[in-house]
Amino acid sequence: MSSLYVLFALVALxxxxxxxxxxxxxxxxxxxxxxxxxxxxxxxxxxxxxxxxIATVERYMAHERDLLNELTALRVKATSGGQDLSAEERxxxxxxxxxxxxRLMIAVENYPDLKASQNFLQLQGALNEVEEQLSAAxxxxxxxxxxxxxxxxxxxxxxxxxxxxxxxxxxxxASEAERxxxxxxxxxxxxx
Amino acid sequence: xxxxxxxxxxxxxxxxPSGASEIAALxxxxxxxxxxxxxxxxxxxxxAVKVLGALAGLVAxxxxxxxxxxxxxxxxxxxxxxxxxAFAGWWFAMHERIAAYRDGFKRDVVGHLVAxxxxxxxxxxxxxxxxxxxxxxxxxxxxxxxxxxxxxIEGRLGATELSISEVHAEYKTTTTDSKGRTQTHxxxxxxxxxxxxxxxxxxxxxxxxxxxGAEGLFGELGxxxxxxxxxxxxxxxxxxxxxEFERAFAVYGTDQVEARYILSTSLMRRLLEFRQRxxxxxxxxxxxxxxxxxxxxxANHFEPPSMWSASAAIxxxxxxDYMAQVGLAEDVVESLNLNTxxxxxx
Numbered sequence: 001m002s003s004l005y006v007l008f009a010l011v012a013l014x015x016x017x018x019x020x021x022x023x024x025x026x027x028x029x030x031x032x033x034x035x036x037x038x039x040x041x042x043x044x045x046x047x048x049x050x051x052x053x054i055a056t057v058e059r060y061m062a063h064e065r066d067l068l069n070e071l072t073a074l075r076v077k078a079t080s081g082g083q084d085l086s087a088e089e090r091x092x093x094x095x096x097x098x099x100x101x102x103r104l105m106i107a108v109e110n111y112p113d114l115k116a117s118q119n120f121l122q123l124q125g126a127l128n129e130v131e132e133q134l135s136a137a138x139x140x141x142x143x144x145x146x147x148x149x150x151x152x153x154x155x156x157x158x159x160x161x162x163x164x165x166x167x168x169x170x171x172x173x174a175s176e177a178e179r180x181x182x183x184x185x186x187x188x189x190x191x192x
Numbered sequence: 193x194x195x196x197x198x199x200x201x202x203x204x205x206x207x208x209p210s211g212a213s214e215i216a217a218l219x220x221x222x223x224x225x226x227x228x229x230x231x232x233x234x235x236x237x238x239x240a241v242k243v244l245g246a247l248a249g250l251v252a253x254x255x256x257x258x259x260x261x262x263x264x265x266x267x268x269x270x271x272x273x274x275x276x277x278a279f280a281g282w283w284f285a286m287h288e289r290i291a292a293y294r295d296g297f298k299r300d301v302v303g304h305l306v307a308x309x310x311x312x313x314x315x316x317x318x319x320x321x322x323x324x325x326x327x328x329x330x331x332x333x334x335x336x337x338x339x340x341x342x343x344x345i346e347g348r349l350g351a352t353e354l355s356i357s358e359v360h361a362e363y364k365t366t367t368t369d370s371k372g373r374t375q376t377h378x379x380x381x382x383x384x385x386x387x388x389x390x391x392x393x394x395x396x397x398x399x400x401x402x403x404x405g406a407e408g409l410f411g412e413l414g415x416x417x418x419x420x421x422x423x424x425x426x427x428x429x430x431x432x433x434x435x436e437f438e439r440a441f442a443v444y445g446t447d448q449v450e451a452r453y454i455l456s457t458s459l460m461r462r463l464l465e466f467r468q469r470x471x472x473x474x475x476x477x478x479x480x481x482x483x484x485x486x487x488x489x490x491a492n493h494f495e496p497p498s499m500w501s502a503s504a505a506i507x508x509x510x511x512x513d514y515m516a517q518v519g520l521a522e523d524v525v526e527s528l529n530l531n532t533x534x535x536x537x538x
Contacts, residue, residue: 038449129536132393136453143431143448 028148035141042134050075060114091170138172145169225300233504243285247278297496305518313347320357329477329484334381338362343494350531356387356521384489391483393535397446401476404442434460466527493517
């Protein structure tokens with residue numbers, strides 16, 4: 001009889017531990033989703049600046065049509081895709097847009113009139129602001145994702161993560177182009 | 193990120209130390225004021241020696257008379273009165289003069305240094321950062337029973353509005369022993385330099401950067417966690433990606449994204465350098481669009497040479513010291529990069 005109690009107690013204990021673990025993993029995954037949504041808000045803010053930016057610069061930048069078209073296409077892709085895009089696609093899209101904007105800001109160097117225009121300076125300020133906030137949102141997402149990865153890849157979380165269908169999330173990393181390109185930041189006058 | 197790389201090209205956050213020629217020029221410009229201070233110091237010192245001698249003589253005479261039996265059994269009482277009278281005599285004879293000496297030094301010497309370093313800024317020796325601003329930082333949760341602040345510098349450094357002063361905040365505990373005697377003990381909450389400056393980014397929440405327990409013991413961190421947890425439940429621990437920064441500081445914030453928006457990767461580096469340069473505990477709070485910086489220090493800044501020192505002559509080294517004290521405001525602005533206004537806040 002008493003061994004039955006022990007068995008029952010053990011099963012109950014295992015169940016409690018399992019539920020606790022399950023909940024903590026789900027909470028971490030939700031934190032990652034929440035962080036990703038704040039990245040989305042900032043990405044959208046940045047996309048909203050693109051039409052203005054293009055309208056301002058295209059009068060001056062006759063020779064950069066391809067770059068401007070690329071930016072427009074990326075924006076269309078992002079806004080039409082909306083929430084259907086997977087996290088991987090969003091991370092990739094973010095990287096492409098960052099790259100294209102970086103190249104645009106380098107190209108601006110060749111157009112002194114544009115650089116001096118009040119409109120452009122305002123846009124550049126707004127872009128700096130969004131980039132800074134975006135960077136913060138990416139870092140918050142990376143922190144949440146790393147926390148989540150640690151939970152699903154270490155004991156005991158890894159024992160049940162597979163059966164729960166919890167997989168790694170992509171991290172936002174600097175692209176090769178960004179790593180190699182010191183000038184982008186300098187052109188932005190960013191020191192933070 | 194590209195921004196992090198741009199950091200390498202950014203100007204060094206270290207403040208410009210006063211060059212030897214600047215110090216020499218300041219000494220020359222202040223020569224009349226300094227010789228007045230020296231004369232005041234000489235007069236004060238010789239008066240102090242005389243007053244002290246006279247009062248010690250009085251007390252000694254009373255004691256001797258008491259021991260010889262002049263006051264009978266009441267002699268300890270008389271000796272006590274003599275001692276109190278001696279203290280009162282010292283206060284009447286010296287207090288005002290000591291205050292005048294200190295105030296004169298601060299007005300004529302420190303005031304000049306502040307005006308030289310920060311054109312347009314004001315220096316007020318009697319005023320300090322108000323207790324409300326100190327509380328608004330939310331850095332020190334202990335109830336304050338005694339608060340003193342002095343040596344306020346206020347002004348605009350570049351694009352940044354800033355106030356900085358010395359602050360000493362304390363709380364008291366009273367203990368009653370078995371015989372019913374109560375004793376009051378004063379404990380320091382914070383002593384050092386406290387600075388309030390306009391921050392260069394917009395934000396709504398609260399972000400606190402406090403020294404991590406790695407400086408002391410685990411208990412310290414635990415205590416901090418508890419005290420913050422109790423009175424500041426909406427600020428959660430923010431773990432950042434820079435391991436060195438994480439070892440030096442613990443960050444709490446009401447908004448995880450905003451905390452990172454404020455504490456950019458480069459600002460974390462700058463704060464680490466600032467702390468290393470100061471070699472002391474540094475607290476920061478980002479509240480109401482302002483940054484509060486508390487730099488702990490046991491020293492009393494901007495004070496004239498001690499009344500008892502042999503001479504009040506100020507040499508190059510002393511002047512460099514005073515300028516370094518004045519320079520802290522600029523150091524804060526440079527270290528936090530507050531004059532870089534590219535994020536939509538003018």
